[in-house]
Structures are given as structure tokens and as C-alpha cells.
Amino acid sequence: MPDSLQMLINALVLLTATFLFLWASRRKRREREPPLENGWIPYIGLANQFRKDPLKFLISLQEKHGDVFTVCIAGRYFTFIMDPTQFQYVIRNGKKLDFHEFSNEMASRTFNYPRLTESKFPQLQDGMSKIYKIMQGKSLDKLSDSMMINLQRVFKWKFSQATDWRTENMYQFCCSIMFEASFMTLYGRDPVADGRNVISEMREKFTKFDAKFPYLVVNVPIALLGDTKTIREQLIHFFMPNKMDARRDLSDVIQARKDILENYDVLQDYDKAAHHFAFLWASVGNTIPATFWAMYYLVRNPEALAAVRDEIDHLLQSTGQKSRSDCDIHITREQLDSLVLLGSAINESLRLCSASMNIRVVQEDFQMELEDDQTVSLRKGDFVALYPPALHKDPEVFEDPETYKFDRFVEDGKEKTTFFKKDRRLKTFLMPFGSGSSKCPGRFFAVNEIKQFLAVLLVHMDMEIAENKFLSLDNSRVGLGILLPDSDIKFRFRHRGSDSS
Ligand code: HEM
Numbered sequence: 001m002p003d004s005l006q007m008l009i010n011a012l013v014l015l016t017a018t019f020l021f022l023w024a025s026r027r028k029r030r031e032r033e034p035p036l037e038n039g040w041i042p043y044i045g046l047a048n049q050f051r052k053d054p055l056k057f058l059i060s061l062q063e064k065h066g067d068v069f070t071v072c073i074a075g076r077y078f079t080f081i082m083d084p085t086q087f088q089y090v091i092r093n094g095k096k097l098d099f100h101e102f103s104n105e106m107a108s109r110t111f112n113y114p115r116l117t118e119s120k121f122p123q124l125q126d127g128m129s130k131i132y133k134i135m136q137g138k139s140l141d142k143l144s145d146s147m148m149i150n151l152q153r154v155f156k157w158k159f160s161q162a163t164d165w166r167t168e169n170m171y172q173f174c175c176s177i178m179f180e181a182s183f184m185t186l187y188g189r190d191p192v193a194d195g196r197n198v199i200s201e202m203r204e205k206f207t208k209f210d211a212k213f214p215y216l217v218v219n220v221p222i223a224l225l226g227d228t229k230t231i232r233e234q235l236i237h238f239f240m241p242n243k244m245d246a247r248r249d250l251s252d253v254i255q256a257r258k259d260i261l262e263n264y265d266v267l268q269d270y271d272k273a274a275h276h277f278a279f280l281w282a283s284v285g286n287t288i289p290a291t292f293w294a295m296y297y298l299v300r301n302p303e304a305l306a307a308v309r310d311e312i313d314h315l316l317q318s319t320g321q322k323s324r325s326d327c328d329i330h331i332t333r334e335q336l337d338s339l340v341l342l343g344s345a346i347n348e349s350l351r352l353c354s355a356s357m358n359i360r361v362v363q364e365d366f367q368m369e370l371e372d373d374q375t376v377s378l379r380k381g382d383f384v385a386l387y388p389p390a391l392h393k394d395p396e397v398f399e400d401p402e403t404y405k406f407d408r409f410v411e412d413g414k415e416k417t418t419f420f421k422k423d424r425r426l427k428t429f430l431m432p433f434g435s436g437s438s439k440c441p442g443r444f445f446a447v448n449e450i451k452q453f454l455a456v457l458l459v460h461m462d463m464e465i466a467e468n469k470f471l472s473l474d475n476s477r478v479g480l481g482i483l484l485p486d487s488d489i490k491f492r493f494r495h496r497g498s499d500s501s
Pocket of ligand 1: 103279282283284286287290354356357358359432433434435437438439440441442443445446447481482
């Protein structure tokens with residue numbers, strides 16, 4: 001027999017033996033553990049089926065196994081809890097089901113800073129979490145006021161170009177305005193550099209990095225992602241301590257993060273800058289697509305747009321401000337809260353487009369108690385996962401779930417918070433911002449920003465879609481937050497009140 005044939009046979013025997021070994025040593029379901037789906041490819045498990053269409057895949061397993069089941073996905077075991085009436089049991093078990101272990105590992109790898117272990121950086125994680133209070137309650141007023149000023153500054157420049165109908169790509173439009181206004185609000189300004197040019201340069205790099213973000217999260221080596229490593233380094237360098245020291249009007253939240261990072265001599269300058277970059281990603285990575293979808297659905301639905309605009313016009317009139325004028329408008333945080341139709345329209349677009357998976361790492365083998373004296377055995381090191389789109393698209397909770405209904409979250413002129421599953425009122429019915437200990441600390445600021453963006457836009461601009469197509473969701477960042485559209489779309493806009501002939 002020729003040597004090459006013998007080598008081929010040996011390789012095949014070895015491959016088959018490895019496959020059989022892995023097959024035989026696959027996980028076996030233990031007593032009281034949820035139904036288990038290993039898939040037939042060892043290690044990979046059902047990763048491909050999940051990636052293709054997670055919602056369809058999970059619902060098919062729910063039909064087969066019920067509301068709790070475990071799936072092998074790329075070497076990890078995920079126990080999915082599908083029934084939203086049971087979510088509270090996961091949320092309450094913060095100690096045994098830890099969020100930070102997962103997020104810390106993922107964030108440090110993606111944004112290139114050392115893991116925040118308690119032994120090396122005592123109290124840092126805790127200190128950072130405490131700072132997030134500055135983005136909530138009364139403290140949010142200052143941040144929101146500053147955002148309104150910056151938004152109108154950026155918008156004014158845009159509007160000055162729109163005396164007659166002007167056509168632009170809608171995603172691009174939202175991205176440039178929200179990136180610049182959010183960046184100025186959080187990170188202030190560099191008194192020397194030409195602000196607009198630096199921010200445009202940063203935005204372009206950010207967009208490139210963001211496109212590769214889903215790959216970094218699932219651990220694809222950065223060396224395989226073209227120039228992503230260089231772009232990430234360039235982005236991090238924008239935030240080096242000497243550059244941060246030179247900036248003026250830093251927001252309180254960034255100043256507090258800067259101060260706390262300065263206390264840790266074990267952090268290199270580059271590491272501190274990487275933390276600031278990570279926060280930049282958190283603050284705009286989801287807000288930009290969320291703003292886009294809120295705007296897209298309103299412009300697509302003229303009835304919704306008219307109703308929301310009416311609500312804003314009415315507020316401005318009642319506070320003695322003129323809509324349709326070139327003057328800046330001022331809307332306080334409380335007034336933003338009172339815009340229930342606008343809030344509902346934003347919630348509705350978040351319902352349709354958010355797909356962040358809530359993941360917890362099981363800290364020890366234990367029996368998790370669920371409703372009606374049910375218990376489920378969980379193994380240390382496994383993931384427990386909630387997948388909000390299954391709730392957001394559940395026809396029992398949201399009638400006609402695929403349809404955009406801008407006033408779905410309004411009842412008797414107030415915010416609607418009563419949604420039911422199995423005749424039980426749900427505590428948690430909308431989860432774009434995560435849950436429990438991992439709930440987004442920037443959620444109030446984020447919703448305010450989107451409201452402010454839409455208020456300024458609707459007060460000053462007439463708009464219409466300029467392309468005959470409907471957008472779908474691009475699933476490449478499923479599990480990670482707000483999904484992007486599968487393409488951009490052209491729209492026309494001009495100053496409201498310009499000749500309406
Ligand atoms: C529509 C916009 C936003 C959405 C949908 C969103 C969503 C989320 C979600 C789902 C998480 C939890 C991640 C997880 O469970 O793994 C999170 C975390 C976080 N978000 Fe947001 N977010 C938004 C806007 C913002 C803004 C504007 C800021 C800050 C200004 C912000 C700051 C953060 C931070 C710092 C964390 C990490 C918290 C931690 O480490 O515990 N987010 N966000």
C-alpha cells in the first residue's frame with residue numbers, strides 16, 4: 001500500500017476515534033436537570049441553528065421540551081428560561097447566578113483592558129457601579145440639559161443645509177448627530193483641536209470597530225479581523241490621560257470614572273484609556289440604532305408621527321415656547337417623562353428591535369426554585385439565559401406582535417404597564433436594557449436622549465421616506481443589544497413650515 005494512502009487511513013481512523021470519544025463523553029442529563037440538547041457535533045453543539053434564527057430555534061425547543069431546557073452552544077451549556085412569569089426567579093438569584101463574571105471577561109477582551117479582579121483592583125468594580133447613580137434621578141437633569149444644548153448645536157448645523165428638500169441616508173443621519181451630541185455631552189471638548197473634525201474621525205473609526213464587535217465578543221482572534229486591532233488602538237489613544245486632562249466640561253459621570261481610575265497605579269495609562277473607550281461604546285453602541293429605529297418607524301407611519309408631533313407641539317405651547325421657530329427649545333426631564341405617546345413610540349421600536357440576551361454564570365451546583373414548587377438543577381459554570389425577543393414577540397403578551405403600534409404602551413392617557421401571560425400580570429414585559437443586576441445604568445439617559453432627538457427633529461423638520469423599500473433586522477449582533485437595519489434608507493427632510501406647496 002502506498003505511504004500516502006496509509007497516512008490517509010491513519011488520519012481517518014484518528015478522526016473517527018476522536019469523534020467517537022467526544023460523542024461518548026458528551027454531557028448526560030442528570031436527575032432533575034432540564035431536558036438537554038447536545039446537538040450531534042461534539043463541542044459545537046447547536047451553535048449554527050441558534051445563530052441562524054435564535055427566536056425560531058428557541059421556540060421550536062420550547063414546543064418540544066417546555067419552558068426550561070439546556071442547549072450546548074459552542075462548548076458552553078445554556079439553560080434557557082422561556083416563561084416570563086419565571087424571570088423573577090433568575091433575577092432574584094443574583095449571588096448564585098453572577099452577571100459580572102461573564103461581562104467582565106467579555107469586556108476586558110473586547111476593549112483590551114486587564115480583567116477587573118478583586119485581588120488586583122480592590123473595590124474598582126464596586127466603585128464604578130456606584131458612579132452610575134450619577135446617571136439617574138435628579139442627577140440626570142444636568143446630563144439631559146447638556147445633551148439638549150449639544151443636540152441643538154449639531155442639529156442647527158444640519159438644518160442650515162435644509163432650506164429646501166434634502167435627501168440623506170437615515171442611519172447615517174442619526175449616527176452623525178447622536179454620536180457627536182452624546183460624545184460632547186459625556187466627554188466635553190478639547191479646547192485646542194478642531195472639535196468637529198476630531199469627532200468625525202473618531203466616529204468613522206468607531207463605526208469600523210463596531211462592525212467587528214460581534215466577532216470580538218464571540219472570541220474570534222482580533223488578528224483575523226483585518227485592521228480592527230489598529231483601529232481599536234487608535235480609538236483608545238483618543239482617551240489617554242494627557243488628552244483627558246486637556247478636555248473641558250467633562251460630564252460628572254466621566255469625571256468620576258476618571259478620578260477613580262487615577263487611584264489605581266497598577267493600571268497603565270493605556271488601560272485607563274481603554275476603560276473610557278469601553279464606556280463610549282456602551283453609551284452610543286446601542287443608542288444610535290435605537291434612535292434610528294424610533295425615527296424610522298415614525299417616518300414610516302405618518303399617523304404616528306402626527307400624533308407624537310402634536311403631543312410635543314402641545315407641550316411647547318403650554319410652556320410658552322414656539323414650535324416652528326428657529327429658537328432653541330427647552331424640555332425638562334419631568335416634561336420629557338410626561339410625553340407618553342413619544343415614550344410609547346420609543347418603547348414600541350425597542351420591543352421590535354432589541355435582542356440582548358441576559359446571561360448569568362452559575363456559581364455553584366444548586367437547585368433553583370421556580371413557580372409552583374418546581375425546581376431545576378443547575379451545574380456550576382453553566383450559563384442561565386433569558387432571551388427577551390421571545391417575550392417581546394409573544395402574541396399572548398403583545399397582540400399582533402409583528403406590527404408596529406406606536407401607542408401600544410399608552411392606556412387612558414398614561415403609560416401602560418399592565419401586560420399579562422397565563423393570566424398573570426408580568427413584572428417584566430420590556431427588556432431592552434437587561435434585567436436585575438445587569439440592568440443598563442444608562443437606560444434613563446438613553447431614553448431621554450432619544451426623546452430629545454425626536455422632539456427637536458419633529459418640531460423643526462418635515463420628513464418622508466425617499467426609497468421604495470422596507471428594512472429588516474440584521475441578525476449579526478443577536479444577543480448583544482439593539483439590532484442594526486440590514487441596509488440604510490434614504491429620506492427627505494426640510495425645514496418645517498417651508499412652503500408646503
Ligand atoms: C438604547 C440604548 C441602550 C441600550 C439598549 C442598552 C442596553 C444595555 C444592556 C442590555 C446592558 C447589560 C449588558 C448585559 O446584560 O450583558 C447594558 C449595560 C451597560 N450600559 Fe447600556 N444601553 C443603552 C444605552 C446606554 C447609555 C446611553 C449608557 C451610558 C451613558 C450606557 C451604559 C451602560 C454601561 C456602563 C453598562 C455596563 C454596566 C455594568 O457593567 O454593570 N448604556 N446596556
